[in-house]
Amino acid sequence: MRPPWRGRYPRSVTFPVVGMVGGGQLARMTHEAGIPLGIRFKLLSDTPQDSAAQVVSDVVIGDYRDLDTLRAFARGCDVITFDHEHVPTEHLRALEADGIPVRPGPDALVHAQDKGVMRARLDAIGVPCPRHRIVSDPADVVAFAEEGDGFPVVLKTVRGGYDGKGVWVVDSAEEAEDPFRAGVPVLAEEKVDYVRELAANVVRSPHGQAVAYPVVESQQVNGVCDTVIAPAPDLDPALALEAEEMALTIAKELGVVGHLAVELFQTRDGRILVNELAMRPHNSGHWSMDGAITSQFANHVRAVLDLPLGDPRPRAPWTVMVNVLGGDYPDMYSAYLHCMARDPQLKIHMYGKDVKPGRKVGHVNTYGDDLDDVLERARHAAGYLRGTITE
Amino acid sequence: MRPPWRGRYPRSVTFPVVGMVGGGQLARMTHEAGIPLGIRFKLLSDTPQDSAAQVVSDVVIGDYRDLDTLRAFARGCDVITFDHEHVPTEHLRALEADGIPVRPGPDALVHAQDKGVMRARLDAIGVPCPRHRIVSDPADVVAFAEEGDGFPVVLKTVRGGYDGKGVWVVDSAEEAEDPFRAGVPVLAEEKVDYVRELAANVVRSPHGQAVAYPVVESQQVNGVCDTVIAPAPDLDPALALEAEEMALTIAKELGVVGHLAVELFQTRDGRILVNELAMRPHNSGHWSMDGAITSQFANHVRAVLDLPLGDPRPRAPWTVMVNVLGGDYPDMYSAYLHCMARDPQLKIHMYGKDVKPGRKVGHVNTYGDDLDDVLERARHAAGYLRGTITE
Structure with missing residues (x-):
């Protein structure tokens, strides 16, 4: 078995370059873990002050939402991985089409990016989840509640939430109005006991x-x-x-x-x-x-x-x-x-x-x-x- | 107790900067250990390819034997420490005179730089060492051998040796000629059983x-x-x-x-x-x-x-x-x-x-x-x- 970068650097004795998108603490600690393995890190970071950018030697400052930036960054990387899940799925597909290994790949990562896709897939493979359904408006939230044990109901925007952001626990149709304001699909879930x-x-x-x-x-x-x-x-x-x-x-x-x-x-x-x-x-x-x-x-x-x-x-x-x-x-x-x-x-x-x-x-x-x-x-x-x- | 750099950065919330002289693997692994503590590393390295220079973000390329280089490097460091023991003692004293904490300091480090000074000091504080004496020429090595159990005798240049370099095990006056050629004082030691x-x-x-x-x-x-x-x-x-x-x-x-x-x-x-x-x-x-x-x-x-x-x-x-x-x-x-x-x-x-x-x-x-x-x-x-x- 030959690792994938070997063909790209046939005469090189250097170790692979891991491209990390995102300069947060997860990138910082991944770099720390890569040092003893001799792995070379290349970082795409929003600013030079980001957590990982302070400790990585090879840093590119740029916006991960821009495909040209991502493509330029990916050149010279043997594999791309992530500090966060916010890189647009279509950009990841473009990098893959360029021949860059993206890990996790877009088909997997979408399940961590979109809670609606995640719930549908977990249902399909028989993994137990809270009762859930994509809802279209506050009246639909009431209907969802009545299908189960009533309020409270948990509402989540399907994309963009973390650490409690993008999550609401609501007790009524009135309280259910906020989550719909962002224009992002909303997932309703039972409030699990x-x-x-x-x-x-x-x-x-x-x-x-x-x-x-x-x-x-x-x-x-x-x-x-x-x-x-x-x-x-x-x-x-x-x-x-x-x-x-x-x-x-x-x-x-x-x-x-x-x-x-x-x-x-x-x-x-x-x-x-x-x-x-x-x-x-x-x-x-x-x-x-x-x-x-x-x-x-x-x-x-x-x-x-x-x-x-x-x-x-x-x-x-x-x-x-x-x-x-x-x-x-x-x-x-x-x-x-x-x-x-x-x-x-x-x-x-x-x-x-x-x-x-x-x-x-x-x-x-x-x-x-x-x-x-x-x-x-x-x-x-x-x-x-x-x-x-x-x- | 207030750490020494606090006075230098009274309004700063940043963590201290450790200046590491030397870009070898010891610096690399010290940097790795400093990352979780939030310590900022600044490295003085001979080349950008050095072991530590590959993984540290703040690297100065320069010659540690040059006092001006050391002084410029030390600016902005809260403390200076070392990957190796080769920095000239007088340069360390100059940095200390500039107000830079040097750790270990020159008075300590000289014992790791000069085996003659080390042996003399260990004798003085009663720490057991192999029988030893500074010798001046091959005839003096013979005399040293005869004072003890005879040949073989271990000869070491007092400065510059490591990993077996700068060390000879000799069985005769003829074999004892090599160590004196460098013009560095030579320490004779018994071959310990x-x-x-x-x-x-x-x-x-x-x-x-x-x-x-x-x-x-x-x-x-x-x-x-x-x-x-x-x-x-x-x-x-x-x-x-x-x-x-x-x-x-x-x-x-x-x-x-x-x-x-x-x-x-x-x-x-x-x-x-x-x-x-x-x-x-x-x-x-x-x-x-x-x-x-x-x-x-x-x-x-x-x-x-x-x-x-x-x-x-x-x-x-x-x-x-x-x-x-x-x-x-x-x-x-x-x-x-x-x-x-x-x-x-x-x-x-x-x-x-x-x-x-x-x-x-x-x-x-x-x-x-x-x-x-x-x-x-x-x-x-x-x-x-x-x-x-x-x-």
């Missing part, structure tokens, strides 16, 4: 190898991921297996290459339903940087290069990730003294982003044998960095 | 905090480090403690800031003697990247910034590092398929360097419960990458 959120992270390579990380519990605050516990505590092993198999099935059936995060609801009556899909390294997998034998970022790089995947198993009984959100105090560096002195095992991951209230600017990982202790350490550090804990 | 080589790695910060990594066994082949086993197998705990304390004493007495590697002989009669010192992350500490809670590179960054140090303890019972040397086959990337498929837990660290026979171009780490298995996996992978194992 869930006990917690889980995430199943898998990585799949072009030749079909796939690995599953342990299913994690993901705790949201105001619609934003706050805490991830790996593995999910007190999860029935049969349900964990079902979630892993579900994620592997989705990856295979949708032709995903790279990392796939499947966000799940664990319902009060013991089922799991798919909430969202993300086809890139994901916040629910950040624990793996310090908690797994192979991190999600390293495995994403290996997958997009069609290299054999690394072992996804945990290195410690418990790993906890807590996001560091921006607070009122912009200087997080001075908090290092306290955090590092208090917990010499703490793992800090900062993204080099300007601190703005509520913005994800980093995360911390802790691991160990005692979940209470591991949780306390991560929460304390994240709170101290944010400024909500001052002692 | 050792059973193995060990290394004690410690990290010390400006305010005096220090941590000790477990003492490792370092196996050399043709004067070049080949395999490191952490911790050193079958090492008497009292001897391990003595080695750690010795390294901590040296770090303190010499005023080392950052990583200090103390290469040791374990003698047949059960003593440990200091062979060499290195004041930077060191090959004998590469295992810590995957095998310790905090890697030597992360702790070096923390030390030079006077941040609290991270836990140096191992994460697995055994970790093995084997260097990947260049072989006859220049394309190491295609070997990834076999190596990764054979061992999904393997950790590869490549430096982006051109493959030349015998050159250190990377290393692999393995860890686990069974030393024989861990050793076999690392040796197989390194051999396969080099091309000496083909199945």
Whole structure:
């Protein structure tokens, strides 16, 4: 088996070039994971100040929505992958037509870009989802509600939402008017009676190898991921297996290459339903940087290069990730003294982003044998960095 | 406690800039360790092709032997540290006089630059070394031999040697002529009857905090480090403690800031003697990247910034590092398929360097419960990458 770039550089002894579209923290951490593999990174970033642009040597500043920019960027890349899912599907098809491997490819990625397409496809392959339907106006939302258990109903624009944006929970026809104002198709979903959120992270390579990380519990605050516990505590092993198999099935059936995060609801009556899909390294997998034998970022790089995947198993009984959100105090560096002195095992991951209230600017990982202790350490550090804990 | 750069950027919310002199693999891996901390790296590199220059965004190409170049580079850095020990001592003093923190400082670093100064200082603080003396000519080497057990005698130029270069083992006055030709002072040492080589790695910060990594066994082949086993197998705990304390004493007495590697002989009669010192992350500490809670590179960054140090303890019972040397086959990337498929837990660290026979171009780490298995996996992978194992 010969990797795809070999034919392009027959006399070269250099390692492949991975083109990463998007300069956010996922690109930054993917670059970090690529360094030890000798992989060369080329970054397409909106600005030189973007998180990844600060640490990558080969950066192109440009707009990923412009096909000419993408095409010029892709020249000299052996494969293109993504920090986010916002590149227009037709541009990805154009790059593929130019002969550039795009991973994940447009046919897979559309399921992470368009919630309507995603729901239809998951229905078709028999993956359990919340009851759902594309709705056309507030009256249709009322009809959707009456077909089930009534209000509240969850409305989502099919494209463009993230971290709670583009999502509404409505109790009436009047409240259902906002989502239609953007002119984007709106998906209605039942408000699931869930006990917690889980995430199943898998990585799949072009030749079909796939690995599953342990299913994690993901705790949201105001619609934003706050805490991830790996593995999910007190999860029935049969349900964990079902979630892993579900994620592997989705990856295979949708032709995903790279990392796939499947966000799940664990319902009060013991089922799991798919909430969202993300086809890139994901916040629910950040624990793996310090908690797994192979991190999600390293495995994403290996997958997009069609290299054999690394072992996804945990290195410690418990790993906890807590996001560091921006607070009122912009200087997080001075908090290092306290955090590092208090917990010499703490793992800090900062993204080099300007601190703005509520913005994800980093995360911390802790691991160990005692979940209470591991949780306390991560929460304390994240709170101290944010400024909500001052002692 | 306020970090030293705070006064320089009173209104800045940015993180400190670490200036790294030298673009080799140690700089590359230090940069990798600095990314999650949000530390900004500025690199002074000989060429844009150097190992670290490939992956650092802020690179100055220049000659570290030129004081003006160093001074211009140091502007905008909060602290200067090093990939190697070759910067002239007087240049470091000039930078310090300019107000730039240099870590380790010239008074410490000279002990890693000049073996004569090092031996004199270790004698003065009572650290056991091989019998040694500065010798002036071949006749003086004969005299040195006769003062002890006779030939062979080890001769070393006091400056400029590494990886076996600048070292001679001589059996007669005639053989002792070569080392004097360079015009550099020559140190004579007894040929120690050792059973193995060990290394004690410690990290010390400006305010005096220090941590000790477990003492490792370092196996050399043709004067070049080949395999490191952490911790050193079958090492008497009292001897391990003595080695750690010795390294901590040296770090303190010499005023080392950052990583200090103390290469040791374990003698047949059960003593440990200091062979060499290195004041930077060191090959004998590469295992810590995957095998310790905090890697030597992360702790070096923390030390030079006077941040609290991270836990140096191992994460697995055994970790093995084997260097990947260049072989006859220049394309190491295609070997990834076999190596990764054979061992999904393997950790590869490549430096982006051109493959030349015998050159250190990377290393692999393995860890686990069974030393024989861990050793076999690392040796197989390194051999396969080099091309000496083909199945």
